[in-house]
Amino acid sequence: MNSSTGIGIEAVDLVKTFGSTRALDGVSFTVPTGSVFGVIGPNGAGKTTIMRALLDLIRLSSGRASLLGTDSRNAGPELRRRIGYLPGELILEGRITGRRLLRHYANISGPVQAGRIDELADRLGLDLDRTVRTLSKGNKQKLGIVQAFMHQPDLLVLDEPTSGLDPLMQQEFLSLVREARDAGQTVFLSSHVISEIQQVADEVAILRDGRIITVSGVEALRDTAIRHLRMSASGIDVADLHDRLFPLAEVGELEVLPTDTGAEATAILTGALSPFVRAIASLTLTDLVVEEPDLEESVLRLYSDANAQPARQGLGR
Numbered sequence: 001m002n003s004s005t006g007i008g009i010e011a012v013d014l015v016k017t018f019g020s021t022r023a024l025d026g027v028s029f030t031v032p033t034g035s036v037f038g039v040i041g042p043n044g045a046g047k048t049t050i051m052r053a054l055l056d057l058i059r060l061s062s063g064r065a066s067l068l069g070t071d072s073r074n075a076g077p078e079l080r081r082r083i084g085y086l087p088g089e090l091i092l093e094g095r096i097t098g099r100r101l102l103r104h105y106a107n108i109s110g111p112v113q114a115g116r117i118d119e120l121a122d123r124l125g126l127d128l129d130r131t132v133r134t135l136s137k138g139n140k141q142k143l144g145i146v147q148a149f150m151h152q153p154d155l156l157v158l159d160e161p162t163s164g165l166d167p168l169m170q171q172e173f174l175s176l177v178r179e180a181r182d183a184g185q186t187v188f189l190s191s192h193v194i195s196e197i198q199q200v201a202d203e204v205a206i207l208r209d210g211r212i213i214t215v216s217g218v219e220a221l222r223d224t225a226i227r228h229l230r231m232s233a234s235g236i237d238v239a240d241l242h243d244r245l246f247p248l249a250e251v252g253e254l255e256v257l258p259t260d261t262g263a264e265a266t267a268i269l270t271g272a273l274s275p276f277v278r279a280i281a282s283l284t285l286t287d288l289v290v291e292e293p294d295l296e297e298s299v300l301r302l303y304s305d306a307n308a309q310p311a312r313q314g315l316g317r
Helices: 047-054 098-109 116-124 137-149 167-182 194-200 218-223 238-248 274-280 295-304
Strands: 007-018 021-032 036-040 062-067 083-086 155-159 186-191 203-208 211-217 226-234 255-258 262-270 284-290
Touching: 007 047, 007 186, 021 047, 021 062, 021 186, 021 203, 021 211, 036 194, 047 062, 047 155, 047 186, 083 137, 098 116, 098 137, 116 137, 116 167, 137 155, 137 167, 155 167, 167 186, 167 194, 186 194, 203 218, 211 218, 226 274, 238 255, 238 262, 238 274, 262 284, 274 284
Parallel strands: 036 186, 036 203, 083 155, 155 186
Antiparallel strands: 007 021, 007 062, 203 211, 226 262, 226 284, 255 262
């Protein structure tokens, strides 16, 4: 790994156009070595384009990218052997077995530790002795995961890696990602499944229309997420409870009603929880339910906000 710089990936003002379409529009970010960087975005946001541009599978219109301290445009065999790549549209066909196909990939990627392929296949429930053409979509995806991880690369670039996997195998895959990070490997993965990113990523970028809306740590993203609230208190009138909660709730999402002994409220809270705790500290509560932060709802709101502006791009650790 690139211990000399501590940077696994550096992307600076990436721009990619296809005719009149601007697929990437000035994307910048930095991924420290030994960390997991996730990219969330709807279909067409530019996730796959970023990955293919980083690997120089498509040439950038402008901007620059480096992987493990090397300009990606100068990526020769030595650098490519240090990378494990799983494309978003994995096409595997043929009459050969999965074992023979992985042996072929191992000749390209470099040495694979004895027993490593069988270990990964066992964990994923993959039969390596079946011919590739007879495998289901999920089992082909498992084969792709094995080829990406088997040579224990310094950098993993994984595009929608859990596509086609059942929930149990999705969790096993996420365990592989955590183990890779713990071993000092850098992982760059994309997904439209926010819960996956939440479970494993150290940093997450939210991508829309080829631009990064925000880059944040998962915990920081949780602090800015929204929470659904239901509460009631005695000895307080509707106006007072409304005034306490209104600054913390999105306009139009707060409802306060009278009860026999006080007032009750339902709301969607935004931001950190501590201001809400301070606001209700002196109340006599008779009921309180605050749901876990809904990251998916928060991210979807960012997607749909027509006035959202790109945030400062970069991790700023």
